[in-house]
Amino acid sequence: MLEVRKESSFAPSYYENPRTRACCEAVSRVVGKDDAEVARLRRDLGPFILSEAVGVHMPTPYFYTMWWPWLQNFHGEVNMGYYNPYQYICYVWYDGALKKSMGY
Numbered sequence: 001m002l003e004v005r006k007e008s009s010f011a012p013s014y015y016e017n018p019r020t021r022a023c024c025e026a027v028s029r030v031v032g033k034d035d036a037e038v039a040r041l042r043r044d045l046g047p048f049i050l051s052e053a054v055g056v057h058m059p060t061p062y063f064y065t066m067w068w069p070w071l072q073n074f075h076g077e078v079n080m081g082y083y084n085p086y087q088y089i090c091y092v093w094y095d096g097a098l099k100k101s102m103g104y
Contacts, residue, residue, distance in 0.1 A: 004021075005021070070099040071094065073091055
């Protein structure tokens with residue numbers, strides 16, 4: 001819902017519509033209390049947002065991520081579902097014994 005509120009830093013086009021504002025307010029009232037209602041509100045708003053064609057998203061280029069084998073529970077992810085670089089850091093750990101066994 002961050003992309004459809006003009007005051008949000010996640011909405012670079014400053015797009016907003018009375019219908020999207022009303023949905024944001026309705027979601028705010030029930031978020032954390034009624035997940036089914038949040039899902040219904042968002043599902044109902046989805047086709048409208050798509051019909052508005054707010055942004056034209058270009059394809060992402062190929063990129064490569066490399067890491068040492070002693071970085072455990074890392075699989076190349078660069079964000080956790082939304083743009084928040086380095087959020088994965090709280091889910092990985094360093095295996096010092098493996099690093100030592102590899103001669104480093």
